[in-house]
Amino acid sequence: MIECEGLSKTYRVARREAGFGNAVKALFSREYETIQALRDVSFSVRDGEIVGYIGPNGAGKSTTIKTMCGILTPDSGKCVINGRVPWRDRKKHVREIGVVFGQRSQLWWDIPVAESFRLLRDMYKVEPAVYRRNLEELTELLGLREILKTPVRNLSLGQRMRCEIAASLLHDPRILFLDEPTIGLDAVSKLNVRRFVKKRNKEHGTTVILTTHDMQDIEALTGRILLIGKGRLLLDGNLEELKKHISPKKTLHIKYQGKTPRLFEGIVLLEEKMDDTEAMEGQMKLSLDPGGLSVSAAIEALAEQTNLLDVSVTDITAEEMVAALYKEYEI
Amino acid sequence: MRVYGSIFRIRLINGLQYRSVALGEVLMRFFWGLMEILAYAALFRTGQGNFSMTFSQTVSYVWMQQVLFVLFRVVVGDGDIYSTIEEGSIAYELVRPVSLYGRWFFQSAAGRVVPTVLGSLPLLLIVPFLPGSCRMIFPSQAGRILLFVVSCVLALGVVAAFAMLMYISLFYLTSQRGIKIIVTAVTHFFSGGMIPLRFFPDRARAVVQCLPFASMRDMPLQIWCGTMTGPEVFWGMMIQIFWLAVLLLAGYAAMEHALKRVVVQGG
Numbered sequence: 256m257i258e259c260e261g262l263s264k265t266y267r268v269a270r271r272e273a274g275f276g277n278a279v280k281a282l283f284s285r286e287y288e289t290i291q292a293l294r295d296v297s298f299s300v301r302d303g304e305i306v307g308y309i310g311p312n313g314a315g316k317s318t319t320i321k322t323m324c325g326i327l328t329p330d331s332g333k334c335v336i337n338g339r340v341p342w343r344d345r346k347k348h349v350r351e352i353g354v355v356f357g358q359r360s361q362l363w364w365d366i367p368v369a370e371s372f373r374l375l376r377d378m379y380k381v382e383p384a385v386y387r388r389n390l391e392e393l394t395e396l397l398g399l400r401e402i403l404k405t406p407v408r409n410l411s412l413g414q415r416m417r418c419e420i421a422a423s424l425l426h427d428p429r430i431l432f433l434d435e436p437t438i439g440l441d442a443v444s445k446l447n448v449r450r451f452v453k454k455r456n457k458e459h460g461t462t463v464i465l466t467t468h469d470m471q472d473i474e475a476l477t478g479r480i481l482l483i484g485k486g487r488l489l490l491d492g493n494l495e496e497l498k499k500h501i502s503p504k505k506t507l508h509i510k511y512q513g514k515t516p517r518l519f520e521g522i523v524l525l526e527e528k529m530d531d532t533e534a535m536e537g538q539m540k541l542s543l544d545p546g547g548l549s550v551s552a553a554i555e556a557l558a559e560q561t562n563l564l565d566v567s568v569t570d571i572t573a574e575e576m577v578a579a580l581y582k583e584y585e586i
Numbered sequence: 587m588r589v590y591g592s593i594f595r596i597r598l599i600n601g602l603q604y605r606s607v608a609l610g611e612v613l614m615r616f617f618w619g620l621m622e623i624l625a626y627a628a629l630f631r632t633g634q635g636n637f638s639m640t641f642s643q644t645v646s647y648v649w650m651q652q653v654l655f656v657l658f659r660v661v662v663g664d665g666d667i668y669s670t671i672e673e674g675s676i677a678y679e680l681v682r683p684v685s686l687y688g689r690w691f692f693q694s695a696a697g698r699v700v701p702t703v704l705g706s707l708p709l710l711l712i713v714p715f716l717p718g719s720c721r722m723i724f725p726s727q728a729g730r731i732l733l734f735v736v737s738c739v740l741a742l743g744v745v746a747a748f749a750m751l752m753y754i755s756l757f758y759l760t761s762q763r764g765i766k767i768i769v770t771a772v773t774h775f776f777s778g779g780m781i782p783l784r785f786f787p788d789r790a791r792a793v794v795q796c797l798p799f800a801s802m803r804d805m806p807l808q809i810w811c812g813t814m815t816g817p818e819v820f821w822g823m824m825i826q827i828f829w830l831a832v833l834l835l836a837g838y839a840a841m842e843h844a845l846k847r848v849v850v851q852g853g
Contacts, residue, residue, distance in 0.1 A: 345680070365603045370596055370599055
């Protein structure tokens with residue numbers, strides 16, 4: 256059980272204008288600016304839930320995660336996880352959580368993965384029998400058998416991420432924090448990671464808190480979303496609710512050869528560029544509202560005018576959703 | 587305690603990867619020692635004979651200084667710890683149920699042991715067999731070798747505890763460069779890295795001998811070459827234990843303070 260109430264945190268950042276004169280001035284006196292990373296963030300997570308924590312860069316996602324891990328102390332507010340205050344009871348608290356920071360590594364770079372695992376075993380004082388069982392299970396599920404003896408520097412990013420996730424689960428944590436676990440992974444590796452997280456949650460009842468920029472992660476794993484922007488919790492609900500907040504517009508990328516298609520009602524040009532003037536090849540990025548003009552009708556109308564080489568249709572991204580929400584909340 | 591053993595162990599294993607570094611270290615330490623000894627030989631020849639160490643003691647001091655050079659150097663690789671703070675992977679170290687102070691202390695001590703074993707001990711197989719007066723002479727009593735070893739362990743503790751203060755300062759500073767330059771200069775000179783502290787003027791020596799830096803290198807070396815004997819050895823070790831305790835306590839308190847205000851930026 257995780258309960259956070261009114262979490263606030265500010266950072267102090269030294270600022271100055273660019274230029275040599277200002278740099279010299281800053282040697283003697285510095286101006287600081289206070290940045291509000293979290294403002295009054297409250298939510299609670301039940302045991303066994305999977306929650307997606309999303310928001311743009313700098314929104315306060317990592318600050319929240321690090322506070323829940325006991326790394327950062329908030330300026331004010333309460334947070335109780337499994338009956339403990341993370342930053343006050345750090346050592347006891349961290350024994351029950353597993354953490355993966357997608358942008359950093361917890362494995363020793365130059366030596367085989369298995370050595371890092373052994374160190375973690377000793378750090379968490381995992382019983383030998385429990386350790387063997389967990390290692391066996393994780394090796395099986397994440398396909399690590401071949402790579403345990405390989406030095407980390409020789410692993411691909413996907414292989415490394417699987418090892419990172421295994422490393423965070425060797426001590427049977429009740430809560431798993433995944434901070435951008437799929438960053439930089441290819442499609443297959445992403446699928447593997449998602450499948451594994453889901454299975455772990457189902458079979459072990461592990462609570463999972465996940466931050467990501469990839470909406471597919473969220474769609475595959477969780478119904479519940481916490482949306483944070485500029486330090487404020489904007490939305491706590493499911494994916495459908497989030498989608499209601501944003502326009503259902505689709506983006507259409509086309510590549511064509513021949514005449515540049517004329518635009519018609521219901522379609523808006525976002526970007527246009529010519530790839531090859533002689534061969535008359537170009538690209539267009541268009542936006543349309545499927546309520547007024549269906550995607551198939553739009554493609555048909557475009558195909559009549561020119562020779563379409565490639566067409567792709569995308570929903571708006573998480574960033575665009577958040578941008579839309581910003582507009583709505585006027586921040 | 588077991589976990590600290592594991593930390594020591596993994597750092598050893600990690601250090602064993604780098605073979606060419608070790609080879610380079612052996613060669614460099616050998617020629618550096620040889621050059622120093624030649625310089626001292628010239629000094630002793632022209633001097634009036636009133637040196638506070640004999641030539642053979644100086645040779646033993648210099649060779650052992652080279653053999654244990656990395657072990658007692660305060661500013662040494664330790665890239666893993668610096669990058670942890672600078673790049674923010676300290677976040678991972680803080681989600682472990684282990685004292686960060688203990689972890690880094692043992693990691694840093696192990697980081698000094700590996701290159702010493704790999705790179706410098708091979709020197710020990712060469713220097714006792716060099717021709718003439720360049721030869722290192724081993725202490726004749728087993729007791730003195732034992733005292734030397736104990737004093738070495740204490741010195742390593744003082745070095746690692748002092749280095750901890752330097753790592754902790756990085757929580758407050760943006761760059762490690764400035765602090766490294768200052769610490770290198772001070773510790774090297776006052777620990778007998780440049781010339782044995784015996785060669786300092788008497789009054790200066792009385793003060794310098796009591797500073798923590800003497801406990802980092804000069805004391806075990808003096809026990810080894812025989813310029814420190816009897817009760818002097820006892821008091822020397824007391825000073826080492828005193829500084830070890832003071833630096834450990836100071837470092838531990840500083841770490842607690844630093845972690846309260848730690849900010850891990852980005853990602």
